[in-house]
Amino acid sequence: MTTSPLLEFTDLTKRFGGVTALDAFSMHLDRGEILGLIGPNGSGKTTSFNLLTGIYPATAGTIRFDGQEITNASPRQVYEAGIVRTFQRSRLCLELSIYDNIMIGDTSRLSQGLWANLVKRNSFRAEFDASFQKARDLVATFSGHLADRMFEPVGTLPMIERRRIEICRALVSAPRLLLLDEPSAGMTHDETDQLMRDILDVRARGNGLSIIIVEHEMGVIERITDRCVVLSYGRKIADGTYAEVASDAEVQNAYLGVD
Secondary structure, three states, rough: OOOOOOOEHHHHEEOOOOOOEEEEEEEEEOOOOOOEEEOOOOHHHHHHHHHHOOOOOOOOOEEEEEEEOOOOOOOHHHHHHOOEEOOOOOOOOOOOOOOHHHHHHHHOOOOOOHHHHOOOOOHHHHHHHHHHHHHHHHHHHHHHHHHOOOOOOOHHHHHHHHHHHHHHHHOOOOOOOOEEEOOOOOOOOHHHHHHHHHHHHHHHHOOOOOEEEOOOHHHHHHHHHOEEEEEEEOOOOOOOOOHHHOHHHHHHHHOOOOO
């Protein structure tokens, strides 16, 4: 018995004026899979993320998630469907605490409005205690010492800890699909190695969590992905294991050029 893919792109296309950023791109993601989406700069990787998460409308083609079409859904609808992402450039609020930054990613769970918070103080306290414990437990899966600093501003943290907080903010809503855009950006080799162990641990504990990772560091892709899809000038040129795509002549030409 076959299981339907969690995510499917069918002939997904995005044009910006006369520039085709994504050209009839078709791919699928299986449930629980870690997929590497790779290619040279400008190949359409981040554009794919932006179409999937509702930042850009598609020019043509369809996106289906868990059997439902979500083409051109709003970012809010995408989030409610269970798809979350991180960004290459940090989107953390550096002046806010670890706790505050994480709970920004879980606003749909907050049931108390301003009036209820003022009048029903016990209910507000119970909700706060539950959300704090949830955030702390999540941070503790990455770093025990970081879980003891929940009210410190994230601006005081090194880059690897900030990346961990960004991933926690994405995971706090218990998504089914996590999109990671260049998670190793700005980190040392050792920090990258630590973060990749974290991501594998997240997948192992994630109750079927699926992950798509955009990453230029091929050592990362080789280590953590089950399968890779390669883009070049907005077209898919390869799909397979890391070893298969790395040995593909068209992929080698896309990365290294033709002498």
